[in-house]
Amino acid sequence: MPKIKINILFAIILSFFLVYKIITKEGAPDFRFSTTEVVKGDIVESVSSSGKIIPGEEIKVYSRVSGDIYKNYVEYGDIVKKGQILIELDSTRYKNDLSTKLKNLEILEIEFLQMKKKVDSDKKLLEEGFIPKVEFEESQNEYRIKSIEIEELKSGIDLLRQNITDTKIISPIDGRVDYIDEDLIKEGKIFTNSWVYTVSSGYRDLNISLSIDGREITKIDVGQKVEFSVENNSNVKFLGIVKKIIEPIDLKPNINKGPVFYEVIVEITNTNAALKTGLSVDATINIQVKNNVSKVKRSSLRFVPPEGIIIKRAPENDENYGVIWTLNSDNTLSAYSVETGIKDTEYVEIINKKDLPIDSKIITSVEIIKKNKNNGFSLPQPKRY
Numbered sequence: 025m026p027k028i029k030i031n032i033l034f035a036i037i038l039s040f041f042l043v044y045k046i047i048t049k050e051g052a053p054d055f056r057f058s059t060t061e062v063v064k065g066d067i068v069e070s071v072s073s074s075g076k077i078i079p080g081e082e083i084k085v086y087s088r089v090s091g092d093i094y095k096n097y098v099e100y101g102d103i104v105k106k107g108q109i110l111i112e113l114d115s116t117r118y119k120n121d122l123s124t125k126l127k128n129l130e131i132l133e134i135e136f137l138q139m140k141k142k143v144d145s146d147k148k149l150l151e152e153g154f155i156p157k158v159e160f161e162e163s164q165n166e167y168r169i170k171s172i173e174i175e176e177l178k179s180g181i182d183l184l185r186q187n188i189t190d191t192k193i194i195s196p197i198d199g200r201v202d203y204i205d206e207d208l209i210k211e212g213k214i215f216t217n218s219w220v221y222t223v224s225s226g227y228r229d230l231n232i233s234l235s236i237d238g239r240e241i242t243k244i245d246v247g248q249k250v251e252f253s254v255e256n257n258s259n260v261k262f263l264g265i266v267k268k269i270i271e272p273i274d275l276k277p278n279i280n281k282g283p284v285f286y287e288v289i290v291e292i293t294n295t296n297a298a299l300k301t302g303l304s305v306d307a308t309i310n311i312q313v314k315n316n317v318s319k320v321k322r323s324s325l326r327f328v329p330p331e332g333i334i335i336k337r338a339p340e341n342d343e344n345y346g347v348i349w350t351l352n353s354d355n356t357l358s359a360y361s362v363e364t365g366i367k368d369t370e371y372v373e374i375i376n377k378k379d380l381p382i383d384s385k386i387i388t389s390v391e392i393i394k395k396n397k398n399n400g401f402s403l404p405q406p407k408r409y
Contacts, residue, residue: 054393055333057351059385060321067319067373069311069366071243073288075234077254077303079224080291081197088190089113090215100204103226104195110221113191113214122184125177132174139167193220200226202301230292230299232264234307238284243311244269250290252307254299262299264290266309312366319371323388324348325364329357330390346372350384357387 091113098110146160203222208214232252236244250264270287290307292299325346329335337358339347345361352358360380365373 055330055355056391056393057385057387058389058391059351060324060388061383061386062318062320062374062377062380064316065319065371066313066315067317067366067368067371068313069243069368071236071240071309071311072307073234073236073309074304074306075232077292077299077301077305078231078233078289079199079202079226079301080229080231081199081225082202083196083223084203084219085110085193085196085221085223087113087193087214087216087218087220089118089187091115091117091191091213093209093212093214094191096209098201098204098221100201102201104199104201104223106195106198108195109192110195110201110223111193111209111214113193115188115191118184118187118191122181122188125181125184129174129177129181132170132177136167136170136174139163139170143167195221195223197223197225198228199223224301228295230295230301231267232290232292232305232307234288234290234309235285236288238286241269241286241288244286244288244309249310250307251310252290252305255304257298258306260298262292263294264292264307267291314366314373317365318374318377320348320362320374320386321370321388322367322372324386325362325372327387327389330392333357335359345378348380349387350381351387360384 094112094114096111097108098104104110143160143163146155146163149155150157150160200223201221202224205218205220208218208220214220232250244266246266246269248266250266252262252264253260254262266288268289270289272284272286288309290309325348327349329349334356335358336352336356337360339359340361342361344363346364347359348362350358350360361378362374362380363376363378365375367373
């Protein structure tokens with residue numbers, strides 16, 4: 025084939041290739057926008073956290089006396105009533121001592137009455153001049169000493185009676201036995217001030233212990249309503265009220281630069297037998313509620329236009345306002361500044377819409393349908409709000 029024909033054929037092929045490249049290079053990507061609009065409705069601002077169910081009241085029960093165990097009446101997990109006997113110690117020693125002291129008291133009281141009669145008699149004899157004053161004073165001193173002996177003996181009797189009562193260790197509250205010192209029970213002997221039991225208030229009086237980030241704690245206040253669910257049963261919701269906020273121990277903000285967590289105690293208001301101490305919970309604390317406010321989906325404040333789209337109205341540089349983008353009728357975009365308020369998991373309150381047109385199509389996301397190789401893939405959109 026002549027060389028000139030080869031050159032002409034090559035030129036034709038090259039022309040077709042260049043035209044194809046021009047067409048594909050100039051071809052712009054297609055965009056499919058998801059939009060929403062400003063609506064009226066309620067917003068519940070909340071703080072989410074996790075924690076555990078704890079007893080509303082938990083009391084350690086100590087022995088006030090020492091003695092051999094006479095009988096143990098309860099086991100771990102038993103439900104008990106206030107005043108119910110948990111364990112009884114042998115009171116024989118205290119009862120024998122009490123019997124002896126009561127007999128001694130009878131004798132002292134007889135002697136005391138005789139001394140009182142002698143004092144009265146010596147007083148008359150002193151007034152009539154039959155005895156010296158010193159003899160009367162001696163009678164008075166013996167009478168006082170006997171009175172002191174009787175009071176001391178009565179105190180000892182009262183203590184023994186209390187010891188006998190204390191040999192019966194009782195439950196201080198209605199609740200459940202959540203701890204028993206099994207080693208003491210096996211040894212068969214309990215000493216004074218031994219920790220024998222722990223009685224908790226049980227499922228009828230439960231609290232929740234939540235851990236709240238220090239960045240959120242300023243929103244929490246006593247009396248706020250709480251909704252929570254327990255592990256493995258998220259469909260059933262329980263209610264509670266913030267009861268107490270506990271600051272971390274030895275908090276030193278100038279030294280400890282790590283995250284700070286506060287403990288928030290929540291009183292459960294609709295408890296039942298399904299709730300038990302130690303269960304994990306997921307809770308939501310309702311901070312504040314606003315009714316019938318203007319609101320928009322939070323995703324609209326995170327939208328950032330991709331490359332290749334025509335922007336008719338650029339956003340203002342105002343850090344105090346959020347930016348939302350609207351889709352115009354000619355498929356161009358416009359940016360508007362909005363002042364935001366409280367937010368929930370899906371919506372954010374719009375306080376001031378400025379010059380945002382009514383019934384605007386507010387963009388929440390975009391899908392790029394077609395783009396050429398030169399354009400590449402668009403980057404993930406940065407979080408704006």
